[in-house]
Structure formats: C-alpha cells, structure tokens
Amino acid sequence: MVEALPLIVAAGGFALYQLGPSGLAGLALAPYVTALVLAPSWVYPRRRARGASLPRAAAGASLVLVAWLAKESLRMSAVYPPAETAYYALNPLALGLAWSAALQIAAWEWRHRHWRGLRARGPALAVAALLAVAAAGWLALRESGGRELIYAYVALHGRLFGQ
C-alpha cells in the first residue's frame, strides 16, 4: 500500500529518536518530521494515478497526520480528561500540518488539471508550496503573531472548559 511507506518512515524515525543514541537524534528526527509534513506529496499523486477520487486520495494522504494525532492524544490522555484531549487535536501545530497537507493536495490538483494524462508528477510545486508554508509558519512562530495564535487557542480552551 502506497500509504505505508511514509507511515513506516515516520514511525521508524520516531522510534529511533526515542530509543536510539543521542548522537542519532537529528538523523532520526529528520525522516519523522519529513514524513509528517511531506506524506501528502508522496501519497496523494500515487493514489490519484491509481484512480482514487480526491476524497479517498486525501484520506490516504492524511494517514501519517492521523497517526501522529493518535499518538499525541494517547500522550495527552495520561494527563487530561477525554474532552480536553480531543480539543488538543485542534492545536495550532495540528492545524498547520492539516493546512500544509491541503496546500500540497491543492498544488497537485492545480498542476494536474493543466497537464494531459493522469501521470503522477513529481512534487516540485508541492515542495515549493510547502517551503513557503514552512517559512510562513517559522515566521509566525518567531514573531509574536505565532504566540498570539497560541494564546488565543489556550484562551478558547479556558472558555470551553471553565478554566
């Protein structure tokens, strides 16, 4: 299954990061983060080339993100009750990854509709879009705009859960 490769890479990278020697941490984190961020660019074109509809291809492209959210929910559930754990799935980082995935899918669809045939194309434009998204995200985190976003997310949590 084409979705399996990014999932394996992400899981393997994370396991190596958690359990492996400190010296390999950077090497382990790289595939984990790359798979988490770029899985849509790998999976989506291949599923579309095999005839999957946009929703089905998008679902397959989101598997790594969903697996990551499941891992994070498990971690959060050790500290927080179920409702707050569920709210955590809407955190700015998760939303940013979902947005990035949507951009990658949109970029592929835009390119595909201007090309003849259904050949899966390389993810060059998606990568460019991703870099732009990553740069925007990095800038947002670096400048107070990113912190304000997090403050708003936490403030909404306070209103929802009476804290």
Place this chain on the structure above:
Amino acid sequence: MVILSDNHRFDALGAAGHPFVRTPHLDRLAREGVQFTNAFCTTPLCSPARASFLTGQYAWRHGVRNNAGQSRWDDGHATFLERLASRAGYATAFIGKWHMPGSGLPRLRGVDHFTTFTVEDGQGRYFDCPLVVDGQPERSRRRYLTEELTDRALAWLAAHRDRPFCLYLSHKAVHHPWRPPPDLEGIYADAPVELPPGANRWTGFTNGEIWGGVTRPIDRAIRSYLETVTGLDREIGRLLDGLDELGLADDTLVLYTSDNGFLFGEQRHVELRWPFEAVLRLPWLLRYPRLVPDGGRRAPQLALNIDLAPTLLELAGVPAGPAMQGTSLVPILRDPGAPGRRAFLVENTREFPYPAPSYRGVRTARHLYVEYEGRFAPSLHDVAADPEQRRDLYGTPEGERVLPELRALLDDLRRGERFDG
C-alpha cells in the same frame, strides 16, 4: 532591594561554578553576602512562584496554581510590600514583570509605585517594550527592557534614599526568547555546551514540549540564555554601583533570586513544571552588611521562595502573621549553624496544553518524593546521592525503607504543617 529574575538556573552563574558564563556582579554579591546553596521554589512555574514570593504562601493557599485563568491573583492578598508599607512606613515600589493570571493589572495595596508591562500576556518584550506606569501607558526610554527597568529602579532609589524603602525589581530576563543586549550577542558562540545525559540538540521538539516556546536546538538556546544572563548581570552591577554611590550599600539588604530554574534537557525535558532539581533550585544571593558583615558564607540550609516575605518582615520588625507559611531566614543569617527546615511541599497544577501533570511532593534534605495525578507512577529520588535524578527508587528495597516517613511528611505538608527544624 529584591531582584527577581525569570528562569535563572541555580547553576548558571560563576559563583555556582559554571564553566564559562560571566556574572561578575552576581559573583560579587556572593562574595560580599551569603549564598544559600539549597534554595528552592515550591512550584516551578512563573505565576505561582511569584505569588509565593509576595505572600509567603504555598500555591495551594494563595490560589495562583498555574499561569492559566483558572487561578487568579486576588487583590485581597496581603503581600509583604503592603505590610512593610502599612506597619513600618516603608516606601515601596514594584518595578517589572507582574505576570499573574487575572483580568488586567492588580490593585497592589501598599505599593507606592508600580511599573510593569502587559504585552505578550504579561511576559513583556526584550526590546521596545511598552510600559504601564501607575496605571498609565508609557513608552520605554531605552530599547532594551532590562536596562530600562534598571534605570527606573535607580531613579526610584535615589528619590527614596532618605527613608526605609523596599524595591521589588522583577526582570523579564532570563525568560525565553533569550535575547541578550546587542553587544553581548554571540559572546558564547564558541563556548562548549555540554548537554545533560540522555538529551540531544532536538530534545523539546517532541512530546508536546514545543509549547514551552523553545523552537531551536537547545545548545543554541543555552548559549542565548547565558548571553542574556550576562546582560542581566551587567544591570545588577549598575544597581550595586548605584547603591554604593547613594551611600546605601551597608544599610540595604539585597537579595537576588529567580522565580524558578529551567530544564535544558534534564530528564529529556525543555520546560518548567516538572519536579526536577534544575527547575526547582534557585540562585539565592543575600547581602546585608549590617547583619552579615562576614561576606562569602555559603548557607546549606533549605531556603524557599515562601521564606522571603517573613524574612523581610522580621528585619523590619513587622509580624509575619499566621497566614504566611514561610519561615524567616534571619536566624540563619545571624548564626551559620542555625538549623533549617526539615522538608517542604512541592506542587504543580496541570495547565493545558503543557505535558506536565498535576503533582504533590515532599523534598527533604536528602529525598524528593512525588505523587502524580493521571497515569504517572510516583517517583522517589535520593537527590543528595543522585542530584541528576537518574535512578528512581520507587518500588526498590531502598525506596521502600524511606517511603513511609516521606508519605507521612507529605500528608502533614498537605494539611499545612510546617517543618521548621
């Protein structure tokens, strides 16, 4: 003069043996005063710790349990500043970081002058930070906040030199994003940073700790942190020189401490909140020549953030009152052999979305025992033999031997017992 910094680790100064950070002015305080080598916060987090300094109370009593809105500062709290003003006629000033949950700024009873900032949720900015001075917005005259706050502190000291005063100077430094003054940026770029066991450059990027705000490799973060420490130390120097020039040095108690430390990879955390030594321990440098003429002493007795208030009140001849849970350190200042407390409570209340759970624990001179909420087993460490807390004794024969006493101590502390000797 109480100088409270932010997230300054107990080991990040020259007097504590740091291999390269330059803190000549803090080292001067240690040489001329008393360095408490076992000083701790009782909740390793900004707002609860700050409230504990002001009220002399544990977080469970003053109610500011974390930085979130569930635990608001109550203007009805009697701070030591208010008691100094109302009972002993002290001129009082609060200059700097307030950062307490609640709506807006407090009405600080008994405080004559209140300069602070509200941007970034009360954290302020290192550069170009707008101020609020006695309720009115005011532009900063200097670009760098630490320098601006020092200027204002010196001006206030000069204006109140002829009467008893208490200045509470609360710096944003050295809270992240750790921006040093421009002339100090990069001074430790080539310094050898050694990470704690088990940590790597990317520790803090996973497991939810990125919400703590550290978004770069921790070796780089540590260098910026230490550069910011040196920048803060320079301003401490200006304050000490200012006291000398005003002729106030001998009659002024100067205490330098921090709200809590910071974990830079210890136990694979880049965070606050967790019950580990690097975030619980504080620098605590106290100079008061009238009482302690023999500078350079190191005091091993336990000293807590909740002890500040009763200490200053005793020196001013003001009763601390029964609501305060701290213990005056004056006996220790007078007599190096005076006994200290036996144990204290360590506590945390979880705060979304941070990964640290709620817990209550007891710290004695030798052990730290912690009981957590959620799916966390208790932990027990012999912090005297194992200061890095690498070996959890919970469930071991050695741990079982000491556990009954520690559990009893914890139960007593939860009930509000004191352990002063």
